[in-house]
Amino acid sequence: MKCQKCHHNEATIHVQDLGDFCLSCHNELMAELQGMEQPEVFPKNLSVKAADGHRHRFIITTMILPGMVIWRAVEKNGGYEFVYHARPADNQTTAFERLLEKIEQGLSYQSLESEADGPLFDNAIEIAAAPFSLKAIGTFRIDYDSQDDTASLIIDGKAVALADWGRALTAYEGFNLDYQIRDLAEAVLGPETVLKPVSINPDQIDARFKRTLGWFLEDGFLSTARASACEDALYDCIDDLKLLCQSGDRETAQKLGQRISKRLLAVENDDDSFPEYLLTQIDAALAL
Numbered sequence: 001m002k003c004q005k006c007h008h009n010e011a012t013i014h015v016q017d018l019g020d021f022c023l024s025c026h027n028e029l030m031a032e033l034q035g036m037e038q039p040e041v042f043p044k045n046l047s048v049k050a051a052d053g054h055r056h057r058f059i060i061t062t063m064i065l066p067g068m069v070i071w072r073a074v075e076k077n078g079g080y081e082f083v084y085h086a087r088p089a090d091n092q093t094t095a096f097e098r099l100l101e102k103i104e105q106g107l108s109y110q111s112l113e114s115e116a117d118g119p120l121f122d123n124a125i126e127i128a129a130a131p132f133s134l135k136a137i138g139t140f141r142i143d144y145d146s147q148d149d150t151a152s153l154i155i156d157g158k159a160v161a162l163a164d165w166g167r168a169l170t171a172y173e174g175f176n177l178d179y180q181i182r183d184l185a186e187a188v189l190g191p192e193t194v195l196k197p198v199s200i201n202p203d204q205i206d207a208r209f210k211r212t213l214g215w216f217l218e219d220g221f222l223s224t225a226r227a228s229a230c231e232d233a234l235y236d237c238i239d240d241l242k243l244l245c246q247s248g249d250r251e252t253a254q255k256l257g258q259r260i261s262k263r264l265l266a267v268e269n270d271d272d273s274f275p276e277y278l279l280t281q282i283d284a285a286l287a288l
């Protein structure tokens with residue numbers, strides 16, 4: 001079926017009550033409906049070098065939806081995939097740069113370690129006749145082939161069978177493996193990154209926020225000299241609020257966000273812009 005706007009490209013997206021469109025016409029329509037400027041044309045193809053020296057080529061697509069712009073990079077002839085969510089009101093050039101940063105971050109760390117020069121372990125994962133072991137910190141995407149009814153893991157852009165992964169894990173026999181399944185749109189692991197348990201208990205986030213704010217107040221007053229350091233310190237608490245919103249209860253996160261915003265607005269200060277930056281960050285953390 002042809003797109004009913006340009007009558008040229010194949011229609012791939014159906015919008016209820018509006019019809020069938022190609023991606024580019026769909027985006028034009030969605031931008032128009034939300035009073036958003038038409039996004040510029042960004043490179044559709046790009047290549048990025050990974051930690052192992054190989055270049056990976058990506059196809060970039062943008063999809064505008066009500067309240068959200070999805071930026072997606074899918075590897076050509078490979079399994080890497082990265083997603084960044086922006087809001088229609090955000091600067092889309094910045095969103096494109098964030099996606100690029102994410103690709104670079106994701107490619108700069110590999111979860112598999114080449115064992116080509118080492119002794120061959122029984123539990124090595126074999127990919128294209130080359131042996132690999134699993135590093136103690138890593139990430140993969142879960143893939144399911146509904147035709148074959150088989151699951152596999154995409155590690156460093158390569159498909160690894162579940163059984164092979166399980167065998168490679170035995171290198172760590174007796175250790176614990178913690179896990180957290182996250183949306184593709186969330187931050188990716190890179191070099192010098194570890195996973196650290198963080199409490200997303202709302203009372204603890206609230207208490208931490210109050211304590212941090214307290215460091216910068218003198219008799220309840222925030223001087224302009226301390227405002228920017230205070231904003232930096234509170235930024236980490238907003239990060240925890242974001243985690244609560246994504247992995248915990250969304251409604252609780254919204255209520256806590258409102259309470260924190262109210263408290264910030266009540267802080268007496270002589271700074272021109274406090275607490276505007278923090279309020280926008282809180283809104284952004286709770287919006288996506």
Ligand SMILES: [Zn+2]
Pocket residue numbers: 003004005006007008009021022023024025026
């Ligand atoms: Zn079209």
